[in-house]
Amino acid sequence: MTDTARGTSRRYGSRPTMKDVAARAGVGLKTVSRVVNGEPGVTPDTERRVQDAITALGFRRNDSARILRKGRTASIGLVLEDLADPFYGPLNRAVEEVARDHGALLINGSSAEDPAREQELVLALCARRVDGLVIIPAADDHRYLEPEIAAGVATVFVDRPAGRIEADTVLSDSFGGARDAVAHLIAHGHRRIGFLGDQPRIHTAAERLRGYRSAMAAAGLPVDEAWVSLGSTAPDRVRFAATAMLDGPRPVTALFAGNNRVTVTAVRVLAERPRPVALVGFDDFELADLISPAITVVAQDAARLGRTAATMLFRRLDGTDGPPRREEIPTRLIPRGSGELPPPADS
């Protein structure tokens, strides 16, 4: 009886619609819509009949259809470098929480640090008509987003700035954090300090290098270019670069590692060496305090980066106008031991 009322529509994979519910309850489509959406103007009796039909048929409103009609999709996209990178976990979670507070779902994906893949993913999200985007960019040219932004897709860049367009941005203070880290090493007596950084086309890597140079210059210390190595964070490359600095003609007595992955490899390299070398790493990581010596770091507040970006996004969606904004999140130096090691007496 139930099935017949809906014709053949009970076959596996198909779902009842409001039309089916209306037919079963013996009411109009709009009345079902009213009940489903809790709108007023339905008698208790009618409402109950509709509710019964909903339960009997296992109806669940198709939000895709609703979205098509309403305009807003109540979903936002988050594009980051790698969902598996622990640094982005708290950021991801923070964006999710803000989205949830605004009743939105979160679609996310990894760019794998590939500009083409970033663009493909971002445009796929735009085709799905996400209301907004939070992007940790891999590309350095985002002009491809201009038509989308003009069409109303709110966009906020986090962790790294947008390339060749003006957009809302939330960044950590990479320059200041790096400067503080190197100044800290200098204050502990170091004069030859190595910088192990990420690829120079990445904004944060460039900023951290700038902070390194600024601190060295402020202390009147010359920088031997053999002490600066930027490139992939692949362990082999970092290991090679660190070893070259430590065993070169003018060996460094301290290392500043430009991000968490570099720090991890640096820790491994230093653990194998007979004499201690000072180390400060950009980015905090779990158990940094349990390694011996405990690792001094410049900590970023990844959750706050995400929260700030998502909040900015929803503010735009709520109608806040005005020119693109840039917010900077401070970093914090956490001394734990490795950054307070003195240079060797004979250096």
Place this chain on the structure above:
Amino acid sequence: MTDTARGTSRRYGSRPTMKDVAARAGVGLKTVSRVVNGEPGVTPDTERRVQDAITALGFRRNDSARILRKGRTASIGLVLEDLADPFYGPLNRAVEEVARDHGALLINGSSAEDPAREQELVLALCARRVDGLVIIPAADDHRYLEPEIAAGVATVFVDRPAGRIEADTVLSDSFGGARDAVAHLIAHGHRRIGFLGDQPRIHTAAERLRGYRSAMAAAGLPVDEAWVSLGSTAPDRVRFAATAMLDGPRPVTALFAGNNRVTVTAVRVLAERPRPVALVGFDDFELADLISPAITVVAQDAARLGRTAATMLFRRLDGTDGPPRREEIPTRLIPRGSGELPPPADS
């Protein structure tokens, strides 16, 4: 001129549609659809006119509308406990990669270990008509999913089994891994071994406890119930429980920690104590080898869990029928030092 052709539809926030493109190119709607979807049967000249209109208007196909008509949404949902937990990062990424290979987007969210929130999130995803779901369950009753599964939503549970329904499932071998860990400690001379586990209603926690008991029994060792503590993974609770076992009337000489968060706290507790205590942790974690002593772990292959689950999901979507399947992913004991410490001579 361009704007006039589309009437007022160029206002901020609105987007051109195929109808707009058709009008501008002077062709029918269906011809635009053909060009946009690369279907055959369009003369090069017509195609060029349509392409020009697309470019001029900044048209991007609305995939939400397309989805409504086509049935499949080309998106899947992933519900896990906490996007910020590093254990789930590789799983998340693996699911994303498989989804991407199948042209699907990934919507994900955290249940925060709250059954109500899991259900709310899962049903929201069903309302969006995701094609399938990968769920790391927080709830222990999933009958709420029965109508959805009957309606064709493919569902795979990972890391923990579904509650009170039959469903495809991918699990790590928690029992075997725990048994191996405890047997390893026994082989190194321990007879009084503590188990620090997660909440007993979590399946993996129960399985690991079962593995602990099995290994003790197999070696003919009695278990003092003061050596078993299950509960929240909050550091304070774990610290309290570990301390009680270590300082009790029959002090343990070794600890088996039931997951990564427990292990981290256990490491901290042991680092503060004068004499070494053996430790094996379930779940590997970064830098476990750099702590002193390096931490012996039972490693799960989280990426493989995710890959297997997502592959199973798309196989169902591709039409594979048959009863629910269960796959078990082996674990691997990695001796690094902490699990090979002998008991104290006077024990």
Place this chain on the structure above:
DNA sequence: CTGAAAGCGCTTACAG
């Protein structure tokens, strides 16, 4: 309080 008609932006099935 209730419902029929039109429309969101596409695709499907069909006819020329």
Place this chain on the structure above:
DNA sequence: CTGAAAGCGCTTACAG
């Protein structure tokens, strides 16, 4: 090769 009509499952605007 091309396009008009119907429909996916909802909501909006309106009329009774």
